[in-house]
Amino acid sequence: MRRLGFLDLLLVGLAVFAVWTRTPVGGLGQWTWAWATGDESEQTSLMAFFRSEGPKKAWLDEAIVALPPDDAVPDGAFPEPYRSALRYALPDTLPPHTVELLGNGDTPAADRLLAWLDENWNGDPEGALEIAAIGHELRDRAIERATAAGEADPERFDSHRRYLPEQDEVQVASLVDSVLSLATVFDLRWPVDASVRISSPFGDRIHPVTGKKKFHNGVDLPVPVGTDLRAAQSGTIVAATEDSVSGRYVILEHGGGIRTAYCHLSVLPDKSVGARVSKGEIIGKSGNTGRSTGPHLHFVLRVDGTAIDPAPYRRVPSS
Amino acid sequence: MNVVAKLDASLAVTRPLWHWLGQVALVVVGTHLAADRLDDDLARLLAALPLAWPDPQIPFDVGGVVALTLELAVAVWAVIALARTAEQPVKTPKEWAQRWSIHNLIGPLFWLPVSLAGSWAIAMAIEDALPHGTVAQVVGGLVGALVAWRLAATGLIALVRSPPVPRHRTDGLLWMVPLLVIGGYAAWYGLPVWGWL
Numbered sequence: 001m002r003r004l005g006f007l008d009l010l011l012v013g014l015a016v017f018a019v020w021t022r023t024p025v026g027g028l029g030q031w032t033w034a035w036a037t038g039d040e041s042e043q044t045s046l047m048a049f050f051r052s053e054g055p056k057k058a059w060l061d062e063a064i065v066a067l068p069p070d071d072a073v074p075d076g077a078f079p080e081p082y083r084s085a086l087r088y089a090l091p092d093t094l095p096p097h098t099v100e101l102l103g104n105g106d107t108p109a110a111d112r113l114l115a116w117l118d119e120n121w122n123g124d125p126e127g128a129l130e131i132a133a134i135g136h137e138l139r140d141r142a143i144e145r146a147t148a149a150g151e152a153d154p155e156r157f158d159s160h161r162r163y164l165p166e167q168d169e170v171q172v173a174s175l176v177d178s179v180l181s182l183a184t185v186f187d188l189r190w191p192v193d194a195s196v197r198i199s200s201p202f203g204d205r206i207h208p209v210t211g212k213k214k215f216h217n218g219v220d221l222p223v224p225v226g227t228d229l230r231a232a233q234s235g236t237i238v239a240a241t242e243d244s245v246s247g248r249y250v251i252l253e254h255g256g257g258i259r260t261a262y263c264h265l266s267v268l269p270d271k272s273v274g275a276r277v278s279k280g281e282i283i284g285k286s287g288n289t290g291r292s293t294g295p296h297l298h299f300v301l302r303v304d305g306t307a308i309d310p311a312p313y314r315r316v317p318s319s
Numbered sequence: 320m321n322v323v324a325k326l327d328a329s330l331a332v333t334r335p336l337w338h339w340l341g342q343v344a345l346v347v348v349g350t351h352l353a354a355d356r357l358d359d360d361l362a363r364l365l366a367a368l369p370l371a372w373p374d375p376q377i378p379f380d381v382g383g384v385v386a387l388t389l390e391l392a393v394a395v396w397a398v399i400a401l402a403r404t405a406e407q408p409v410k411t412p413k414e415w416a417q418r419w420s421i422h423n424l425i426g427p428l429f430w431l432p433v434s435l436a437g438s439w440a441i442a443m444a445i446e447d448a449l450p451h452g453t454v455a456q457v458v459g460g461l462v463g464a465l466v467a468w469r470l471a472a473t474g475l476i477a478l479v480r481s482p483p484v485p486r487h488r489t490d491g492l493l494w495m496v497p498l499l500v501i502g503g504y505a506a507w508y509g510l511p512v513w514g515w516l
Contacts, residue, residue, distance in 0.1 A: 003324075003327050003328050003330075003331040004327070004331065004469070005326075005327045005328065005329065005330025005331035005332075005333075005334065006323075006326075006327050006330060007465070007469065008330075008331075008334060008338060008341070008469050009330055009337070011341055011465060011466050011469050011470055012337055012338065012340055012341030012344070012470070013341075014341075014441060014462070014466070015341045015344035015345045015348065015437070015441065015466065015470060016340060016341065016344045018344065018348045018437075018440065018441055018444060019344045019347045019348055022348065022351065022440075022444075023347055023348060023350075023351040023390075024351065024387055024390060024391065025347045025351075025390070025391065025394050028391070046387055047383055047384075047387065049351065049355075050354075050355050050358055050383055050386070050387070137451045138451065141446075141451065145443065145511065146514075147514040148511035148512070148513075148514045148515060149508060149509075149510070149511055149513060149514060150507075150512075150513025150514045150516075151514075154514075162355070163443065165444075165447035165448075168447075217374065238362075238363050238366065239363065239366035239367060239375065239378070240367075241366060241367050241368070241369060242369060243369065243370055243371040243372055244371040245371050245372065245373055246372070246375055249375055251366065251375055259376075261375045263375070273363055273366075273367055274363075300375070302376060305376055305379065305380070307376075
């Protein structure tokens, strides 16, 4: 009989360690261990092992981010709206590679990072931020792996992030995700004419149909049935369906954890789920379907699943 | 025989007590890789159903919970499947055919891609733990190959050569869909070959 006892034991240990540290099964094991030993330290949610959840955006706690004054950020090669977003979304703790890259200085970290990005501008904001966070080598390795696995568009962060070491992914995401998602939000196009008033704002309200106090997770825009609705940002259709509450609705995913939803439509888009849409492209017509008291568009903006008020971003001119 | 060789031999004798743990662990790693992709697609599928979701975000939360539940269930299946392997291996295809069942057919089809995906995940983790360079790539690849040989292949061989004697041909029918879905996702997303094909 072939022996290899040491080798097998080592490999078993390796596989068990991988389960313990990287999977929900290991998370359950850690819970059990903590319960058995009376360890009261905070336990990781099992859902946290799913990579798509991502770290919380640095700017999301503020819920409403003040819009940057037009002249607040000096011009440079690194373009708007990423430039402004960098000022607001820069996490408190920068990735070690970025700290090393920027060195020490009297100017704020955001200014030094902007200067570095201006100097090293390569035409790709996402790639430039990622390189600033972890350097070329790790990024190239992840792109190689994503290419080998047959991922579409492997150079995009969303396509190759799963192939980065977990800690590095978190560090990149804390910088790239935050800046890109806020840039996406800054650059939103209003789905209807920007002059249309908001008939029901975001936040707590008395529901017009049920009469109960309920959190309103978006804004209502009263527009006649049949009004063209435009994609607030380029993205992918992740839902185009109907139910008795939201009526006919469309959800678009814009990357970086940003989603927009358009509810109570009369007409859904011609394109099906999975199709790409461009910013400003017509994605349906407004209506009065579902639980609705009159023709309007219910417009929702979500960041990592959390609904935020889209109203402050209406004034931002579209690029 | 020197001490190391004796110790190695002793460990090898106790292999049946702990080897299955590594085989199952490898499948759990590969399953997670698949489930981590499945949650997004499940969410899209749920959102496309004509159901009255109180909030359009709910399908995406439900998708995550369903993928997690499937992952945990499949991990339990892997333990049971290995425990059920018969003591008497089959010697000929005819003998295997006599033990034919959905469980015995689907099991290896699931095990192969999922355990290979797990091997690749471990290879990447090893490469990531070493300083970037060719050495890291070679060591990672080597460990991945060893894991595939000593854990993935041995588990697969156990399932194929020692299928349990079924009570009914339909044994394993309930597990067929989750196993094939997870196995399919592992094959699609967990094997570093599609880019080169």
